[in-house]
Amino acid sequence: MPNFYAQVASDGRVIGRCEYPQPVEHSALVPVSEEQYGQPGLLFARYKGGQLSGTASLLTADKGELSADGVDAVRVRLLVGDWMSRLDESFSGPVQVTVQGQSQAIQAVKGAATFAVTSREPGLLRIATLGLDRNAELYVKAVKPGER
Template sequence: MPSYYAQIAADGRVVGRCEYPEPFVHGSLVPLTEEQYGQPGLLFARYADGVLAGTAALLTADKGELAADGADAIRVRLLIGDWMSRLDESFSGVVPVSVQGQTQPVQVSGGIATFTVTSREPGLLRIATQGLDRNAELYVKAVKPGER
């Protein structure tokens, strides 16, 4: 049975993963379970005080298109999870969110936040979190009024 490891940089960031046919000891390797090894968020985690940690975001919208009239809105839901993509109900705080390059603070409580987005300009809107270990982005389409 193979042994699984995360390679840790000097600042604690996970920079790689590897498996060996038998246990292996090295100062920059941290043993993992098979489940941890298979997590897509592993390379966004950090290792401190004997624990892997990290924040990951997920953005979803109630619809993929809105009228570019400044009144029609989409509701965006922001979920904050850990590096294994489990909801982090203990996370509360402000997460910077960029909408078309304009950053606004979004207050998260219990790992969840909702906010609305409107547009007066047609086109593809990019909504993205900033400052997390694994940020999320979401695209929605703003169309000229009457084209929906």
């Protein structure tokens, strides 16, 4: 049976993962379960105090296109989870979000927030989180008024 490990840098960031047929002891290797090893968020986790931790975000929109009239809005849902992508209902606080490079703090409560995005310019809008261990990005198309 394989032995699974997270490779940890001196600052606690997980920088790799590996498996060996025999147990290995090394100061940079932390044993993890097979489930943890298979999580895509493992490479965004941190190891501190004997625990893996980290924050991840997910952005979804109620529609993929809006009219670039400054009125039509896309409702964006922000979810904040742990490094294993489980909703973190204990998370309440601001999350930095950028829309086309303009940053603002969105207040999440119990790991979730909803906010509206509008545009006056047609084109592809990039919406992204900043400052989390695993950030998310979402693209929404703004079309000329009357083209929808």
